[in-house]
Each structure stands twice: as C-alpha cells, then as structure tokens.
Amino acid sequence: MHxxxxxxxxxxxxxxxxxxxxxxxxxxxxxxxxNPFDMYAIEEALRIVERHGGRATVMTMxxxxxxxxxxxxxxxxxxxxxxxxxxxxxxxxxxxxxxxxSAAIRxxxxxxxxxxxxxxxxxxxxxxxxxxxxQLGMAPxxxxxxxxxxxxxxxxxxVERLLEEGTEIVSAPLxxxxxVLKGINTPRYPTRRxxxxxxxxxxxxxxxxxxxxIDPECLGLSGSPTQVVRVFSPEVRAGGVRLFExxxxxTAADALAEQLIADRLV
Amino acid sequence: xSSGILIIDKDLCIGCAACVAACPFGALAMEQGVATVDERCxxxxxxxxxxxxxxxxxxxxxxxxxxxxxxxxxxxxxxxGGVAHGxxxxxxxxxxxxxxxxxxxxxACVLGERVRDLAMEAIAFGAERVLLVxxxxxxxxxxxxxxxxxxxxxxxxRPEILxxxxxxxxxxxxxxxxxxxxxxxxxxxxxxxxxxANGRLLQTRPxxxxxxxxxxxxxxHRPQMATVRHRVFAVPQPDYGRRGEIVPxxxxxxxxxxxxxxxxxxxxSDEVNLAEARIIVxxxxxxxxxxxxxxxxxxxxxxxxxxxxxxxxxxxxxxxxAHQVGQTGRTVRPELYIACxxxxxxxxxxxxxxxxxxxxxxxDPHAPIFGLATYGIVGDCQQVVPALTRALRAxx
Ligand SMILES: Cc1cc2nc3c(=O)[nH]c(=O)nc-3n(C[C@H](O)[C@H](O)[C@H](O)COP(=O)(O)OP(=O)(O)OC[C@H]3O[C@@H](n4cnc5c(N)ncnc54)[C@H](O)[C@@H]3O)c2cc1C
Ligand SMILES: Nc1ncnc2c1ncn2[C@@H]1O[C@H](COP(=O)(O)O)[C@@H](O)[C@H]1O
Numbered sequence: 001m002h003x004x005x006x007x008x009x010x011x012x013x014x015x016x017x018x019x020x021x022x023x024x025x026x027x028x029x030x031x032x033x034x035n036p037f038d039m040y041a042i043e044e045a046l047r048i049v050e051r052h053g054g055r056a057t058v059m060t061m062x063x064x065x066x067x068x069x070x071x072x073x074x075x076x077x078x079x080x081x082x083x084x085x086x087x088x089x090x091x092x093x094x095x096x097x098x099x100x101x102s103a104a105i106r107x108x109x110x111x112x113x114x115x116x117x118x119x120x121x122x123x124x125x126x127x128x129x130x131x132x133x134x135q136l137g138m139a140p141x142x143x144x145x146x147x148x149x150x151x152x153x154x155x156x157x158x159v160e161r162l163l164e165e166g167t168e169i170v171s172a173p174l175x176x177x178x179x180v181l182k183g184i185n186t187p188r189y190p191t192r193r194x195x196x197x198x199x200x201x202x203x204x205x206x207x208x209x210x211x212x213x214i215d216p217e218c219l220g221l222s223g224s225p226t227q228v229v230r231v232f233s234p235e236v237r238a239g240g241v242r243l244f245e246x247x248x249x250x251t252a253a254d255a256l257a258e259q260l261i262a263d264r265l266v
Numbered sequence: 267x268s269s270g271i272l273i274i275d276k277d278l279c280i281g282c283a284a285c286v287a288a289c290p291f292g293a294l295a296m297e298q299g300v301a302t303v304d305e306r307c308x309x310x311x312x313x314x315x316x317x318x319x320x321x322x323x324x325x326x327x328x329x330x331x332x333x334x335x336x337x338x339x340x341x342x343x344x345x346x347g348g349v350a351h352g353x354x355x356x357x358x359x360x361x362x363x364x365x366x367x368x369x370x371x372x373x374a375c376v377l378g379e380r381v382r383d384l385a386m387e388a389i390a391f392g393a394e395r396v397l398l399v400x401x402x403x404x405x406x407x408x409x410x411x412x413x414x415x416x417x418x419x420x421x422x423x424r425p426e427i428l429x430x431x432x433x434x435x436x437x438x439x440x441x442x443x444x445x446x447x448x449x450x451x452x453x454x455x456x457x458x459x460x461x462x463a464n465g466r467l468l469q470t471r472p473x474x475x476x477x478x479x480x481x482x483x484x485x486x487h488r489p490q491m492a493t494v495r496h497r498v499f500a501v502p503q504p505d506y507g508r509r510g511e512i513v514p515x516x517x518x519x520x521x522x523x524x525x526x527x528x529x530x531x532x533x534x535s536d537e538v539n540l541a542e543a544r545i546i547v548x549x550x551x552x553x554x555x556x557x558x559x560x561x562x563x564x565x566x567x568x569x570x571x572x573x574x575x576x577x578x579x580x581x582x583x584x585x586x587x588a589h590q591v592g593q594t595g596r597t598v599r600p601e602l603y604i605a606c607x608x609x610x611x612x613x614x615x616x617x618x619x620x621x622x623x624x625x626x627x628x629x630d631p632h633a634p635i636f637g638l639a640t641y642g643i644v645g646d647c648q649q650v651v652p653a654l655t656r657a658l659r660a661x662x
Binding site for chain 2: 249256
C-alpha cells in the first residue's frame with residue numbers, strides 16, 4: 001500500500017485575539033502547527049501501513065517554513081516527505097490546492113489511499129479532500145471516524161462516516177480519498193529515533209517543474225476561481241449577559257425559566 | 267525580504283505603515299522605511315484599500331476575462347428518504363431573493379428516487395421551475411452519482427449561481443462538482459448578496475474559527491457556487507397555491523460513479539442530531555464526570571433538545587465524540603444553547619457563538635462563556651440544572 005497524507009501547516013489559533021480598534025487579528029509571535037485533523041490522518045496512515053505493509057508519504061503545500069510540520073510527521077513515522085513550495089503556488093484557493101496536490105500525487109506514481117483531515121482550521125472549508133478525489137477520479141469518503149477494513153487484495157475499503165443524522169457504512173473501491181474526524185484514533189508522539197531519522201532524511205522540495213503535465217495557469221492565486229473581496233471582524237454580540245441572581249439558586253432558576261418562556265424559546 | 271504574494275512598489279511606498287495596521291494576518295511590516303510582506307499574506311486585499319499612494323497590488327488575475335454566458339439561480343434540494351433537509355428551504359428563500367435581484371428564474375434541483383412530491387414542495391417554497399431527476403441509483407445519496415447527475419444538468423443549462431447546503435452531503439457534492447466543472451466554491455456562507463456594480467455573487471463566510479469574516483467572489487468562472495450554513499436564514503412561508511413548472515430530466519450515470527455502495531445506515535438518536543436540534547443542552551468539564559450529564563439529559567428530554575459537549579468532556583471519555591461542539595467538533599446554531607460547566611474557550615465558541623440565545627451556567631463568574639451569553643446563572647450545575655428542569659416542567 002502506498003498511503004499519501006496531505007497535511008496543512010496552520011496558525012496556532014489558541015491565542016488568537018481580535019483587535020476591535022483596528023479590526024485585525026493579533027497574532028504576534030504565534031507559531032504554526034499541523035492542522036489538528038491532519039494529526040489523525042497521519043496516525044491512521046501509519047496504522048494502515050503497519051497492518052498492511054507499504055509506506056506512507058506526507059505532503060504539504062505551503063511556505064518553506066512548513067518543512068517543520070513535515071518533519072514532525074516524518075518523526076511520527078512517515079517515510080517520505082514532500083514540500084510543495086514555490087511562489088507560483090502561493091495564494092491558492094481550494095480548487096488550485098486540490099489541483100496542485102493531485103498533480104503531486106500523480107508525480108509520486110499515484111496512491112492506493114489518500115488521507116486528509118476533515119477540514120483545515122484556518123479556512124474551515126473541507127473542500128480540498130473531495131476536490132482531490134474528483135481530480136484523481138477516486139471515491140471521496142469524508143467524515144470517516146472508523147476504517148473497518150481494507151482489503152488490498154480485492155481492492156476495497158469499508159469505512160464508517162459520521163453524518164448529521166447518523167453513521168453510514170460505505171464500501172468503496174481503492175484507490176480512495178478518506179478525510180478523517182477526530183474520533184478515529186489517538187495520534188502517537190514522535191519517538192526519539194523518529195526525530196533523529198526525520199532530521200537526517202532529506203526533505204523533497206518541489207516546484208511546478210516537478211509536476212509533469214501541469215497547467216501553470218491553474219496554480220496559485222492566478223489559478224484560483226475565487227477571490228477574496230474583503231475581510232472584516234465579525235459582529236460582536238450585542239449587550240452583556242443578564243445574570244439571574246439574588247435569592248437562592250431555586251429562585252434564580254425560576255426566573256430564568258420565566259424568561260425562556262417569555263422569549264418563546266421553550 | 268518580502269516573501270508573500272503581495273506586490274510592493276518600493277519606489278512608491280512612502281512608509282506610512284497604514285497597510286501594516288490594516289493587515290488582518292500580520293503579514294506586513296516596515297523595514298527601512300518601506301513595507302515588506304511575508305508568507306502569511308492571503309491576498310485578501312485589505313491593504314490595497316488603505317494605501318494612499320497605490321504602492322500595493324496583487325498579481326493580475328483573470329483581468330480581462332469575461333465570465334461565460336450563464337443565467338439563472340439554482341438550489342439543490344437535499345433530501346433523505348423523500349424528506350427535505352431544512353437547509354433546502356432556507357436556501358430557497360435566499361435563492362428567491364437573489365433571483366429577483368438579478369431578474370432571472372429560480373430553479374430547484376430535486377434528485378432522488380420517487381421524489382415528485384418534493385418538486386411540488388420546492389415550488390411552494392419559491393421555485394418557479396424544478397429540474398426533477400428520478401433514478402433508482404439516486405435512492406441513497408452518494409457523492410459520485412449525485413455529482414454526475416448534477417454536472418449533467420449544469421452543463422445542459424449553465425446557471426450563473428448554484429447554492430447547496432453546508433451539510434456533510436452538500437459540502438461533498440459541492441466540492442466534487444466545483445472541481446469537475448472548474449469553478450469557484452465558497453464554503454459555509456452566512457451572507458449572500460449581489461454586487462450591484464457587476465452582478466457578481468458576494469459570499470460572506472466566517473474563517474479562522476469565526477475570528478474573521480471574509481467576503482469572496484468568483485469573478486470569471488460559472489456557476490458561482492456556495493454552500494450555505496444551516497439555520498442562518500429564515501425558512502420562507504410555503505404557499506401551496508403557487509404554480510411552477512416541473513421538468514423531468516434523464517441523466518446517465520457512468521459506471522465509475524456506481525462503484526461505492528452504502529452497506530447500512532445507523533440513524534443517530536435525537537440526542538445526537540445537533541444539526542437539526544432547536545435546543546442544545548451542552549456539558550463540559552464542570553460536570554465532573556459521565557454521571558454529570560444525567561440532569562442535562564433530563565432537561566433536554568423535557569425540551570426536545572439534543573446533548574452537546576465540550577472537548578474536555580469528550581476527551582475525558584464521558585460522552586462520545588459525536589456530541590462535541592467546537593472547532594474540532596460540530597458547528598451548531600440552535601435557537602437556544604444551554605452551556606453547563608463549560609468555560610467558553612475560543613475553540614468551543616467557534617462552534618456555537620452564533621446560537622440565537624445562549625444560557626451559561628457556571629460556578630465561576632469570570633468564565634469567558636458569560637461574555638457571550640444572553641442569560642446566566644452563577645452556580646453549580648448539579649443544582650441549577652435540576653432546578654431549571656423543575657421550574658420549566660411546572661410551567662410547560
Ligand atoms: C486545536 C484545538 C482544538 C480544540 N477544539 C475544541 C472543540 O472543538 N470543542 C471544544 O469544546 N474545545 C476544543 N478545544 C479545547 C478548548 O481549548 C478547551 O480546552 C475546552 O473547550 C474546555 O472545555 P470545558 O469548558 O468543558 O472545560 P474547562 O475549561 O475546564 O471549563 C470547565 C468550566 O466548568 C466550570 N465548573 C466547574 N465545576 C462546575 C460546577 N459544578 N457547576 C458549574 N460549572 C462548573 C468551571 O468554572 C469552568 O469554567 C480545542 C483545543 C485545541 C488546542
Ligand atoms: N496546502 C495544503 N497542503 C496539503 N494538504 C492540504 C492543504 N490544504 C488542505 N489540505 C488537506 O485538505 C484538508 C481539508 O482542508 P480544507 O479543505 O482547506 O478545509 C486538510 O485537513 C488537509 O488534509
């Protein structure tokens with residue numbers, strides 16, 4: 001099995017604050033992390049390779065600094081790391097991202113399984129996974145929280161997908177694209193040996209010239225059908241909280257119940 | 267050195283630093299009196315507007331291109347077992363507004379097996395035309411078959427706008443169709459307007475966990491595609507006397523689209539269906555253990571609500587992941603969100619901050635959740651929640 005994991009380097013948003021005066025995000029000195037959902041994708045790839053043999057390749061498109069996230073994934077156990085980094089790739093929307101990643105997967109000789117996170121924490125779109133599936137003509141299996149079985153011989157995969165109304169069990173042919181949820185596993189920590197190996201292994205940095213047959217018009221900002229017109233701060237919720245206090249908790253709960261009924265909420 | 271995508275004309279730059287203050291991503295800085303940009307630049311164009319000397323620009327994109335001929339607003343009606351997803355009619359209301367603004371027809375796309383009743387319903391909710399595709403292979407939603415069908419309809423008629431719900435199915439379908447048709451797709455929109463200057467669809471959506479809002483357009487590619495967040499827009503009043511045209515359409519489903527099969531479906535209990543719930547009672551670390559959810563269940567039962575949870579409660583193993591609300595869980599938007607023993611960390615707020623009314627119950631008066639809540643009680647959940655249940659039961 002050749003499993004390709006696509007990961008994204010995202011800002012560590014735990015400390016993001018908004019400056020209401022300037023309408024800008026305060027991100028002083030904030031680092032980047034592997035997109036949290038992608039951690040589960042890496043772990044799942046490693047487990048699949050441990051069970052079925054083969055190798056895991058981790059791939060990211062991003063600025064040169066994203067090498068740090070690739071190395072982390074390699075320290076966890078991914079054998080090969082590919083960094084797609086070039087000015088021509090910059091400013092890509094989800095269409096151009098899926099296009100570029102798909103071209104890179106082809107350049108790797110294809111994959112039996114492509115793993116992605118459910119969505120990236122910065123853009124929150126969840127479009128890249130289905131996009132890759134569509135580009136490569138693979139089955140898109142999204143919101144997967146359990147891989148039941150993989151049958152490399154018959155070339156099928158059975159997964160459980162968590163939808164709003166319940167869990168769907170689907171069987172699909174390989175190769176397939178799977179996007180994973182948090183519940184699927186508990187990601188491992190890199191081992192000391194893994195860290196040493198990751199430091200020694202050469203990262204492959206690819207540009208457009210490494211993607212055979214690519215259309216330069218389809219890359220980066222100029223290849224992106226969508227365009228950001230404006231960014232602004234969200235409306236802050238009006239007013240402050242109305243606390244029900246004074247008296248006992250019992251009377252406070254009574255007053256709150258009255259209020260919810262008066263508001264026709266219950 | 268500049269490594270971002272923004273182009274800075276160093277000769278024009280007067281070093282006023284207006285752009286540095288305007289950049290929402292902190293990508294701009296001043297070095298030796300001129301602006302520089304790093305890779306955090308997202309080409310959002312916020313700086314272009316504030317630069318007094320027009321020293322900033324973005325690489326030209328599709329500059330002189332005209333969009334291809336395209337006309338009409340389409341809404342995909344999401345259904346399961348012949349029952350429409352609530353988001354479908356919410357979108358029909360928006361689709362109607364956009365179509366009226368552009369003076370074009372509103373078309374509903376109803377795909378499934380034996381779904382003619384839904385076509386009639388779509389007309390009642392505002393469509394004047396319904397493209398009806400009935401096929402046994404469309405009985406159950408699969409991205410590949412639905413995408414193949416929808417793409418064929420689009421290629422035959424070339425609409426200018428296509429709206430889909432930002433549900434699991436809608437997002438998959440939209441991602442697949444937009445990729446194949448090579449057009450732009452904006453996820454999870456909470457605002458849709460027509461730009462009066464050029465008739466383009468302006469799609470507004472939250473990003474970075476709701477920390478910023480972005481307005482996005484698709485200038486040249488058609489259709490302009492958007493998925494729309496559930497419960498943001500009101501459901502229009504249906505008018506069953508309305509007349510409309512139902513146009514049956516045939517599609518061919520290529521063998522490649524028929525390869526995956528749904529083996530079974532295990533429906534979630536009402537307690538877990540957070541997307542459809544009008545009321546969510548949610549619990550966090552403050553509940554102290556799995557048993558702490560018992561009084562919340564009682565309250566949810568009384569109100570017909572679902573049970574949510576913070577990541578802290580899920581990670582402690584008190585409740586399954588399907589209940590998690592927040593950045594790494596679900597995004598919800600109920601009429602009423604009752605947060606019990608939840609501090610209100612930013613990642614939790616990302617999933618619930620746009621709920622209509624928020625009630626916070628927490629022992630700590632300084633918990634950030636109170637900064638967001640409409641109503642609050644400072645107190646122990648184990649006492650307050652049962653008291654609230656009693657008080658409501660006595661009155662309802
Ligand atoms: C990458 C990333 C993604 C994340 N994604 C999510 C996500 O999707 N969803 C999410 O929820 N979190 C998420 N988190 C975690 C988030 O940062 C918080 O750690 C989490 O939300 C805290 O949960 P909590 O409010 O239940 O717990 P705490 O922060 O521990 O708060 C417990 C609260 O209960 C109150 N309390 C204690 N006892 C009682 C009592 N008896 N009665 C009433 N109140 C009481 C306390 O005063 C406190 O305010 C994420 C974090 C990271 C880094
Ligand atoms: N630039 C990127 N490089 C590699 N993988 C990516 C990139 N952007 C998105 N992905 C993958 O696609 C998933 C969904 O991202 P998104 O569609 O942006 O929400 C992520 O969890 C990643 O697995």
